[in-house]
Amino acid sequence: MTKSFFYQISSFAIALIILTGMILLSGASPLAIIASMWGGAFGTLDQVARVVSTLAPLLLCASGLLFTFTAGLYNLGIEGQISFGAIVAMIPIRLFQDVLPPALVIVLAIGLGGVGGALWGLLAGALNVYGRVNEIFAGLGLNFVADGLALYLIFGPWKKEGVASMSGTETFHESLWLPTLANTDISPISLLLGIAAVVITLVVLRGTHFGLQLRAVGQNLRASYVLGIPSTRQLLSAFAICGSFAGLAGSLQVLAVYHRLIPSVSSNLGFLALLVAMLIGLNALLILPVAFFFSALNVGSLQLPLELNLESSLAGVIQGMLVLFALLGRGLSETLPPQAIRRQIAIWFDKKQTAKG
Amino acid sequence: MKIELLNISKRFGSVQANDDVSLTVQAGSIHGLLGENGAGKSTLVKVLSGFISRDAGAVLLDGFPIEIKTPADAIRAGVGMLHQDPLDFPPLSVLNNFMVGKLGGIFINPRSASRDFKRLATEFNFQLDVNELVSNLTVGERQQLEILRLLSLGVKTLILDEPTTGISASQKVALFDAMKHLAAQGKSVIFVSHKLEDVEALCDEVTVMRQGKAAGHLPIPCPDEKLIALMFGRELALPLKPNTCRTTPALELRDVTIATDRLTLRLGNLTVCQGEVIGLAGLEGSGQQLLLLLCAGLLPASTGSLTINGEDMTLKPYKEFLQAGIGYSPADRLKDGLIRGLSIHEHVALRHVSRGWFVDWQETLQRTLQAIALFNIRGKPQTLVERLSGGNQQRTQLALLPVPLNLLLMEHPTRGLDIESVLWVWQQLIARCESGTAILFMSSDLDEIMQYSDRVLVFSGGEVSELIDVADLTVERLGQTIGGRFSSQLSAVHP
Known part of the structure; x- marks a missing residue:
């Protein structure tokens, strides 16, 4: 535990040093950037609200990915599962918005979004389990299919009256928008769903037979089959659970954020959640702080072009760096003993001392 | 040098x-x-x-x-x-x-x-x-x-x-x-x-x-x-195999053939009694493993029927084989038997699924401590299985077998184990036989086969012998039979 902790801390420090170097090289001041991003994320109530509203889908997706990672699966199809969830959530809205009471339509849309995501996840799972297609390729392929389907609907059957455009379908009636706090973007329902997903994930993975069996299947498929664990069912369940969480996130994108279906409705949230999941390993307790941090980075970086004339993509660079070095630290902690590094450092200091003396 | x-x-x-x-x-x-x-x-x-x-x-x-x-x-x-x-x-x-x-x-x-x-x-x-x-x-x-x-x-x-x-x-x-x-x-x-x-x-x-x-x-x-x-640091004595055979059949095969890509194996008829130990001898890959997998329910037979304790198990799903009290212990422990990254405690919890959704960690911890004491495993409940030595992995694998056990199928039960662990493993297996478990095991150690089997099946060149009583065999004769002089040896054994 201490050993891996040593590596986590060192890799985090090295990532920060390199980032500082990169920022200095581009001619900016790291402190100014921190100040600007802090201001961008927490300066006004509106900005805090945006951080929180990005947080909700991130929590859902990262929780879902924890299931697939535990089962040893790389569910890169999460983007498509968000999109398909969003598409399916549109169906009750379009069919019943003038017929049923708005609350019922919202519940239907959220529920069906989850079901749609689960089906899209199961499709990737079936390709993987029965068709022997690597889940990474199955997922990436289905991402394109889901995006294509959204585009077809936006420019075809669901197009705006008059002229179809990349801006998406017609915005639906305000009564169907998820309620927000005061005049901000914060939707308490989204946030509640996100936090519920984290709690469910924690409880299921730590305490239930299903969670334990999922870990067993993820570590050794054959041995868990021999031990009598229904491994096929476990793998498919992991896909379905992750898909349903992603689909929920998709329906929230429609109901709480855009109020219509747009192309690439997933907004790369799935990939961002993949980074969160990779950074935290299998520790569900860390989802909330890390997802919050990433969401703050994303929102805060929007301020950079305005204040410092820098690219807002810096947030992505920071996130990528942290993940890369966390994975590196984890890898090294399995191969190199920390004593070896400490010895190297001691030798290095020794040489410096003798050089001085 | x-x-x-x-x-x-x-x-x-x-x-x-x-x-x-x-x-x-x-x-x-x-x-x-x-x-x-x-x-x-x-x-x-x-x-x-x-x-x-x-x-x-x-x-x-x-x-x-x-x-x-x-x-x-x-x-x-x-x-x-x-x-x-x-x-x-x-x-x-x-x-x-x-x-x-x-x-x-x-x-x-x-x-x-x-x-x-x-x-x-x-x-x-x-x-x-x-x-x-x-x-x-x-x-x-x-x-x-x-x-x-x-x-x-x-x-x-x-x-x-x-x-x-x-x-x-x-x-x-x-x-x-x-x-x-x-x-x-x-x-x-x-x-x-x-x-x-x-x-x-x-x-x-x-x-x-x-x-x-x-x-x-x-x-x-x-x-x-x-x-x-x-x-x-001391001398060891071999445990003696008492006669534990009963008369009730535990396993019956009728006209069974197994076909894989590389080998078609005619097993024919085979009856094993409760408490009996059957040694499967032969060169690696001659089909001994196929027979064990068949009996474990992990490989379907191409033809014929399989009966365990009087119940027809032909082509039944693996789950029913587990419920019928059949234990299978693979040779490659970390590949087929145990799960890397999981502790002994978590393995025990996987085996003992309690009612409801939640794992009872307290109760399974008690079970784990009992198993560690009973099977003399040198490890703690939270020790990851890949950190155990080969002998202790084998002990863990034995501890995970279901109780009661009607039929136990073992690949190389003592491969890679030191002499002390070998003796201990066989003491456990003999104790199982005394309570009526039938054991089929394959081994490349002919002495082990001679020492502990009641009867022996020899696999050679895609053929399988009749069951040979171990009293009719010597290590040399068994070695020759495995080496290919198959039918002549058999007719010498059963004129």
Whole structure:
């Protein structure tokens, strides 16, 4: 535990040093950037609200990915599962918005979004389990299919009256928008769903037979089959659970954020959640702080072009760096003993001392 | 080449794997390294061959100190190691495997490599086809290939880690002849084993290791008792197999055939009684494993029917086999039996699914502590299974078998275990038989088959013998039967 902790801390420090170097090289001041991003994320109530509203889908997706990672699966199809969830959530809205009471339509849309995501996840799972297609390729392929389907609907059957455009379908009636706090973007329902997903994930993975069996299947498929664990069912369940969480996130994108279906409705949230999941390993307790941090980075970086004339993509660079070095630290902690590094450092200091003396 | 290891120490976490071990191997000699599992034999030779870095100590080759940090360093210095599981590339051909790791040049030269290979193969009397895929070779043949490859790299010291597990009797003879030939050329051989008879048959000298230390150096020949006393610090007695057979049949096969890509096996009719132990003898891959998998419910029969304790189990799903009290214990423990990254406690929790959704960690912890005490596992509930030694992994695997058990299927129940663990495992198995469990086990150790079986099935060249009463057999006759003189031997047994 201490050993891996040593590596986590060192890799985090090295990532920060390199980032500082990169920022200095581009001619900016790291402190100014921190100040600007802090201001961008927490300066006004509106900005805090945006951080929180990005947080909700991130929590859902990262929780879902924890299931697939535990089962040893790389569910890169999460983007498509968000999109398909969003598409399916549109169906009750379009069919019943003038017929049923708005609350019922919202519940239907959220529920069906989850079901749609689960089906899209199961499709990737079936390709993987029965068709022997690597889940990474199955997922990436289905991402394109889901995006294509959204585009077809936006420019075809669901197009705006008059002229179809990349801006998406017609915005639906305000009564169907998820309620927000005061005049901000914060939707308490989204946030509640996100936090519920984290709690469910924690409880299921730590305490239930299903969670334990999922870990067993993820570590050794054959041995868990021999031990009598229904491994096929476990793998498919992991896909379905992750898909349903992603689909929920998709329906929230429609109901709480855009109020219509747009192309690439997933907004790369799935990939961002993949980074969160990779950074935290299998520790569900860390989802909330890390997802919050990433969401703050994303929102805060929007301020950079305005204040410092820098690219807002810096947030992505920071996130990528942290993940890369966390994975590196984890890898090294399995191969190199920390004593070896400490010895190297001691030798290095020794040489410096003798050089001085 | 003369090898000197001086005061080698190596620690893994809380385990002192090597503690101040010194060892000298003269050029032109075969040196045995004997010891039970976890005694530190493998660690020591891996230090020498560059797979593990030592914490302290020195390595001298022909009197000169040398730093060996990687396997490539070791090869350059003339030290090559043959690993317990062949480290080769099964999808490649024999020739491509032979060329892997050769230094110099950008382009490979298959023609000269093929010439080298054939010359070496003839010198050592190994029959290998250069174009055959390694995946089609037996373990023994892959070993031969690896030996030739190391020799072609100019190795002057060859380390063999448990080379006699999983190879046939004739391959063992060829291997021993090759080792003696190498020693006669002035090369040195380090032979790591826990088998007394192999060390006695081959080595000039032996170092016995116990708990990470060199317990003693002895010239061979040397009385067994002396070696065993050094290995364990005391003498051991073999448990006797009492007659536990009952009259009720536990397992019945009718007209069964199993077909796989490589082998079609006619098993015909077979009846095993409760409490009976059936040994499955034969060369590796002759179909013994197929029979075990069939009975475990992991492989469907092509034809015929399977009855267990009077219940027809033909083509039933695996789950029902588990419910019928059938236990299967695979040979490759970390691949097929146990789950890396999970602790002993979590394994027990996987086996004992309580009612409801939630795992009862308190109750399963009690069960785990009981199992650790009962099965004498050297580990804690939270110990990850891959951190256990081979013997303790096998104990864990036995602890996970269902109770009560009607039929127990074991692949190499004691492969890679030290003598003490072997005796313990068989005590447990015999205790199971006394409570009515029927056992089918496969083993490449003929002594084990003779010692513990009531009846024996011999697998040879796609054929299976009738059940032979062990009283009608001797080790020699069994060896000949396995070696192919099949029908004549059978008719000699059952005229």
